[in-house]
Amino acid sequence: MDTLEICYMSAGDLSKLVQNKEVSPVEIIDAHLTRIEATEPVLNSFITLLADESRAAAHQAEKDIQAGRYKGPLHGIPVGLKDLYNTAGVRTTSGSKIFDTFIPEEDCTVAARFQQAGAILLGKLNMHQFAYGPTGENPDYGHMHNPWNPEMVTGGSSGGSGSATAAGQCTITTGSDTGGSIRIPAALCGIVGLKPTYGLVSRWGLTALSWSLDHPGPMVRTVEDAAITMNVIAGYDPKDVASAKVDIPDYTTALTGDVRGLRIGMPKEYFEAPMDPQVRKAVLDAISLLESMGAEVKEVSFPMFNQSQAISSTVLMAEASAYHRDLLEKDGHQLYEPVRQRLEAGLFISAADYLRAQQARALLDQEGRRLLDDVDLLAGPTEPVTAPELLAATVLAGEQEIGVVGALTQYTRPYNINGFPAISVPCGFSDAGLPIGLQLAGKPFDELTVLRAAHAYEQATDWHTRRPPI
């Protein structure tokens, strides 16, 4: 089989070939290492590549499968982890040279679950330093580059995960999402990113940015792969104090292709915010398509959306500064200056203002729950713009020039505040050939409905089959 075809196959399709012994894990890993070698000089997706280790693991997987010890759909499938997921014996930098030689003794829970499922760790992925930024900038390990146009950002903070998945360097990657850091690079790189409900996937062993806003989750090329990955990584973990004791369904049962009867709300406030007209058209077309497939679409009002940036910024900055305070005092001068500035700015937030933001957060949560009593999903753009140029401070959203950080987090932050599940799925391309994402958010722990709608939309379109020119 052509090695590039292997690299662009979904985990769902690859796993069938692996189980039937039509493709071996060794072939899969070799194909990906070849792809990485060809594309990495442009993309810079990896901080640590585990070429020898992944080859050895692939040989072991091949032996196990030949001997009848097939572990399931992720056995022999290449995975990349954002470099703030602790991995036993493999350095975990959090995107900073300060931790260039930090080698954890234990796997984080997500890494351990991937390993138990037989997945093969290809490497650790580049990221915005300490996950504190939505663009994918990293002076310590080099900036990340968008596979659709390397002059543009990948989005962040899980930028290496976005570029690696979009360019066929990895089949499955992970991100962590505090203000949009899974969904932003997913939208800008043209892949699927799922931020699960807060508490559904363990945060244990991940470097925190903001305890109450951090969500780990999958970044993949198909909705089916998001479901397959969730079957492995979701579930209660006593090591994570926020972990939820809930029944874990088989997420692949959501993949029916049927949206008949689903009630979809379009918050009018989303469409009153600054937005690129090409993004607006792609998103409205996507929602119309879901309606033509049998979903009931109606306009709803989400006034607290307009407060979400202020609430999220206050909570995030205060928590991030608290978490990183020792680091700031000891090694602040080694931090990327914009990251250091955000961390130091958070020190100026008073306890009273932090708690006021948490009160407002409760109101946003209540409003979101009321809305989702009336509809099953909220739909809108993931991003108001396509990928901005690398290191740009502002971006044009329609006729309005706005700050990049505010623009990229405009639609994603509400679902970090209330913890509801939200997915970004490709829904088009701009005239310049840059991807556009549709965001669908649902009720807490109702990932099945989110995946169901995203999958049905994906199967009715071909956006997810397009490949970047690299």
Place this chain on the structure above:
Amino acid sequence: MAAEKQLSREEFDHLAKLLGVDGEPAYLDELFSQVRGVFIGAKRIREIDVSGAEPDMAFIPPTD
């Protein structure tokens, strides 16, 4: 309250000193601009009627 009006540079310098924040003048200029933004955001939140809402420390998932 100082935060109800625009944060002045003198107030910022005073707070920065108390918090142990230091740096080159250009760095502090940029930080001052950021902190002003933080204060504007906090002021905006203070304008929301939160009466009756307890601080939501996190979305609390069910544990039983």
